[in-house]
Every structure is written in C-alpha cells, then in structure tokens.
Amino acid sequence: MGPVACLKSVVPQVHTHRSLHAEDISSVAVLPGAKNVVLPKGDVYKSLQLLEVSKQILIENDRGGYTIPAKGLYPYQWNWDSALVALGWATLDEGRAWQELEKLFSAQWEDGLVPHIVFHQPSPTYFPGPEIWGSVEQPMGSTGITQPPVAAITVRKLYETALNKEVALQKLKELFPKLLAWHRWFQSARDPENTGLVATLHPWESGMDNSPAWDEALYNVPVDQIPPYVRKDLGHVDSAMRPKQEEYDRYLTLLYRFRAVNYDCNQLYFLSPFRVTDLCTNSVLYRANLDLRWLANELGQDQIAEEVDGWIEKARSAFDSLYDEEAGLYKSKDQLTGELVTAKTSAGFLPLFARVASASQAADLAATLERWLNRVKHGIPSYDPESSNFEPLRYWRGPVWVIINWMITDGLRAYGYEDLALRVEADTYELLVSHGINEYYDPVTGAAAGGKLFSWTAAMCLAWLSKGDGAHPAAAH
Numbered sequence: 001m002g003p004v005a006c007l008k009s010v011v012p013q014v015h016t017h018r019s020l021h022a023e024d025i026s027s028v029a030v031l032p033g034a035k036n037v038v039l040p041k042g043d044v045y046k047s048l049q050l051l052e053v054s055k056q057i058l059i060e061n062d063r064g065g066y067t068i069p070a071k072g073l074y075p076y077q078w079n080w081d082s083a084l085v086a087l088g089w090a091t092l093d094e095g096r097a098w099q100e101l102e103k104l105f106s107a108q109w110e111d112g113l114v115p116h117i118v119f120h121q122p123s124p125t126y127f128p129g130p131e132i133w134g135s136v137e138q139p140m141g142s143t144g145i146t147q148p149p150v151a152a153i154t155v156r157k158l159y160e161t162a163l164n165k166e167v168a169l170q171k172l173k174e175l176f177p178k179l180l181a182w183h184r185w186f187q188s189a190r191d192p193e194n195t196g197l198v199a200t201l202h203p204w205e206s207g208m209d210n211s212p213a214w215d216e217a218l219y220n221v222p223v224d225q226i227p228p229y230v231r232k233d234l235g236h237v238d239s240a241m242r243p244k245q246e247e248y249d250r251y252l253t254l255l256y257r258f259r260a261v262n263y264d265c266n267q268l269y270f271l272s273p274f275r276v277t278d279l280c281t282n283s284v285l286y287r288a289n290l291d292l293r294w295l296a297n298e299l300g301q302d303q304i305a306e307e308v309d310g311w312i313e314k315a316r317s318a319f320d321s322l323y324d325e326e327a328g329l330y331k332s333k334d335q336l337t338g339e340l341v342t343a344k345t346s347a348g349f350l351p352l353f354a355r356v357a358s359a360s361q362a363a364d365l366a367a368t369l370e371r372w373l374n375r376v377k378h379g380i381p382s383y384d385p386e387s388s389n390f391e392p393l394r395y396w397r398g399p400v401w402v403i404i405n406w407m408i409t410d411g412l413r414a415y416g417y418e419d420l421a422l423r424v425e426a427d428t429y430e431l432l433v434s435h436g437i438n439e440y441y442d443p444v445t446g447a448a449a450g451g452k453l454f455s456w457t458a459a460m461c462l463a464w465l466s467k468g469d470g471a472h473p474a475a476a477h
C-alpha cells in the first residue's frame with residue numbers, strides 16, 4: 001500500500017460542494033488519489049492538503065478538455081500553461097493529460113504556429129479577447145503569436161511515464177507531426193536568416209511579459225494611434241503587480257501592426273519594431289528539440305531526427321553569443337540593436353534546463369544563483385535582487401514563479417548541482433505550504449501575489465514537488 005492510501009484512514013475527509021476559494025488552502029478536504037506520490041517526511045497532513053488543493057484547482061479550472069490558468073484573470077487556454085498543466089494532470093488521469101495537448105493543437109494554424117491563447121469559449125473577463133485579435137485562421141479564434149514551446153517536453157514525459165503504453169504510443173503518433181510542424185515553423189518564421197536562434201516578436205510571446213529584459217527594446221517601439229481600450233487585468237489584480245500603461249500601449253501597438261498583415265509569418269519577422277532573442281523561448285525550444293529528436297528516434301523517423309539534430313547543432317554554437325562571462329549569466333539580446341540586454345533575469349539560468357551550457361558556464365550560473373538566493377527569503381527571483389529597480393511584487397520584475405523554479409532545478413540536477421537543486425525545491429515547497437497556490441510570490445516576504453488558485457502552480461505541486469524521485473524537498477533538511 002502506498003503512503004497516500006495508507007494515510008487515507010487517518011486523515012479526516014471533508015467534501016466541499018462549492019467552488020474553491022483561496023482561503024480554502026488551509027481547510028480543504030483531503031481526498032487521496034494522486035498516483036506515484038511519495039510524501040515528504042515532516043508535516044504529512046499539510047502535504048496532503050497541498051496535493052488535494054492542487055488537484056481541486058485543476059478540476060475547478062477544467063473547461064472540458066483544457067484548463068484555464070485562473071478564473072477571471074485568464075479565462076482561455078494558454079499555450080505553455082497547458083503544456084505544463086498536462087504534467088499535473090498526468091499524475092491524476094493520463095487520458096486527461098493527453099487531451100489537454102490535443103485541445104491546444106486543435107488550434108494549430110496551417111503554417112504550423114500554435115497560438116499563445118486559444119479562445120475556445122467567449123469570456124467577458126479578459127482583454128484583449130478574440131474580437132481585438134481578429135484572427136480568422138481558426139473558427140474558435142486565437143491570438144496570432146506563440147509562446148515558449150514546452151509541448152514536446154511534455155509529450156516525452158507523458159510517453160515515458162505512461163502506465164497505458166498502448167494509448168501513449170497512439171497519442172504520440174498523432175501529436176508528433178503537429179509538434180514537428182510547430183518546430184519547423186520556429187525555424188522558418190522566426191529564424192529566416194538562419195542564425196541558429198529564434199526571434200520573439202512580442203513580450204507576450206516570451207511568457208515573461210514585462211521582464212526588465214524587454215525595457216530597452218519595448219520602449220524603442222513607437223506608440224501608434226490605437227483604439228481606446230479598457231484593461232481588464234486591473235479589475236482582478238492590484239495595478240502594482242501588473243505591467244504599466246505605457247507597456248500595455250506598446251503591447252497593443254504591436255498587436256494591431258501584426259493584425260494589419262493577418263499575422264502573416266513571412267512578414268512579421270521583418271516588420272516588427274520589437275524583435276529579441278529571448279533566452280526563455282530559445283532554452284525551452286532547445287530542450288524541446290532534444291526531446292523531439294528522442295521522440296523521432298522512438299518512432300523510427302531517422303530523417304526527421306537528423307533534421308532536428310541540425311537545428312540543435314546550429315543553436316548550440318549560437319547560444320554562446322548570449323553568455324555574459326562577467327555577469328556569470330546568459331542574457332537575452334535585442335536583435336534590432338544587436339546588443340545583449342543589460343537586465344539580469346531568471347531566464348539567464350534556463351540554458352541549464354536546455355542542457356546547452358558548458359560545465360564551466362554551469363558552475364558560474366550555480367554561483368550566481370547562490371548569490372541571488374542569499375539575497376532573498378524565497379527563490380528564485382525573476383530579476384536580479386541586487387538590481388536597483390528590482391520590484392518584488394510586480395509581475396515578471398522580481399517575483400518567484402514556480403514553473404521557472406522547476407525548470408532551473410531540473411537543469412541544476414542535470415549538471416550535478418544536487419544540493420542547490422534541493423535547496424530550491426525545499427524552498428518552493430515551503431512557499432506553497434505557507435502561502436497557497438498562486439500565480440507568483442514575493443521573494444522577500446513570501447507573500448502570494450497575482451492570480452489565485454493558479455493551474456500551473458498546482459500542476460508543479462503534483463508533478464514535481466510531491467514526486468519521490470530521490471530529490472524530495474524534505475531531504476534538504
């Protein structure tokens with residue numbers, strides 16, 4: 001009998017019949033059921049609560065085959081959120097995990113793009129919605145830009161850990177050509193000049209929307225005469241936690257310019273006044289290409305494996321141009337000025353997740369990370385805590401994001417920095433136990449911020465923090 005099952009009899013069960021609220025984090029029912037879970041030593045009751053709340057969050061945010069990131073604030077299907085959330089679903093229901101990806105790829109464009117948001121059902125709580133994007137490619141409506149391509153990483157994980165191997169192989173066969181088309185799109189649409197690294201044309205594509213890494217490039221974008229608009233995010237979350245108005249004006253300017261050419265991927269790269277080499281997108285893509293190559297080999301698709309190998313080789317040498325030796329960190333680049341950005345952000349550690357850093361670069365990154373961790377109560381801050389404009393509560397300008405902690409921890413472990421990985425894991429676990437399952441957290445106080453009952457944080461709790469893979473948080477103490 002596994003630990004969850006064995007604890008079932010000693011933990012009181014309370015069934016809730018209403019929607020979950022943030023305050024339920026400390027009072028929610030315990031309904032064991034997650035598979036492959038080994039609980040940490042220590043406060044077992046709290047751990048079970050955390051797992052149960054995570055599970056309930058996914059259930060509450062399930063819209064029938066896809067999961068919204070958070071009620072109100074983000075009411076549609078987001079691209080990399082879904083790929084990460086599928087990892088959480090896999091611990092509860094493998095079929096549902098595959099479905100999450102199928103639903104995402106049901107919105108894939110003819111040219112291979114997988115949109116950053118899919119508008120399956122109308123919602124009045126988000127701006128800009130389908131009417132502003134105005135894309136006609138898919139009947140349900142979608143944005144015309146993309147997000148970091150996590151999906152191939154998820155497909156490999158689901159396939160490798162599947163209990164139902166037959167279904168997993170079938171799903172892999174169906175999804176593989178779609179993944180390949182998307183990755184080919186990245187090469188042609190976002191690296192037409194064959195540099196080895198892909199371009200990101202909108203801060204929303206980077207997933208780290210208002211990261212200080214985009215300040216210089218974004219403020220070089222002139223604000224056009226755009227239709228007046230009302231932001232809806234500020235109705236859900238305090239404005240001190242969200243991007244500023246002058247940033248939104250530029251987000252919208254880019255959107256309308258892209259819409260004017262129907263998001264034609266052959267034109268956008270050349271006409272966008274914002275074009276950066278984003279470390280997050282390129283690191284995720286690099287890792288996803290490693291996994292795509294692995295999947296191609298698994299399916300006996302040798303020629304495709306070779307094609308993907310070509311992309312990996314090109315990217316490997318190009319990545320070095322993003323390394324700032326003095327800073328001991330990778331940096332994104334403004335393609336329009338040719339300069340590395342000045343901002344040091346948590347994306348700078350993601351080449352570890354990609355496995356593209358050399359051993360000595362990894363050692364520098366580990367040292368830099370340790371220095372950052374020593375400056376805050378809870379890591380990993382999304383922006384250098386030593387920086388004068390570090391903002392612990394504003395969106396991607398300081399707060400901790402659990403999904404990024406997962407990626408960096410995975411990378412640290414791959415390079416042999418087990419102690420540091422355990423430190424981040426234990427810290428993240430503490431953060432969630434004490435502050436609940438939110439969008440992000442203040443690294444100085446630990447306070448939960450942004451959207452509440454957040455899907456990808458819940459998924460990370462199920463798929464990462466509660467896994468007994470010899471790397472459990474409890475082991476760090």
Ligand SMILES: O=C(O)[C@@H](CO)O[C@H]1O[C@H](CO)[C@@H](O)[C@H](O)[C@@H]1O
Binds near residue numbers: 078079081204207
């Ligand atoms: O602020 C927003 O309106 C959206 C726009 O895509 O981005 C945030 O929210 C999305 C949904 O969680 C994430 O995918 C992004 O990475 C980002 O954190």
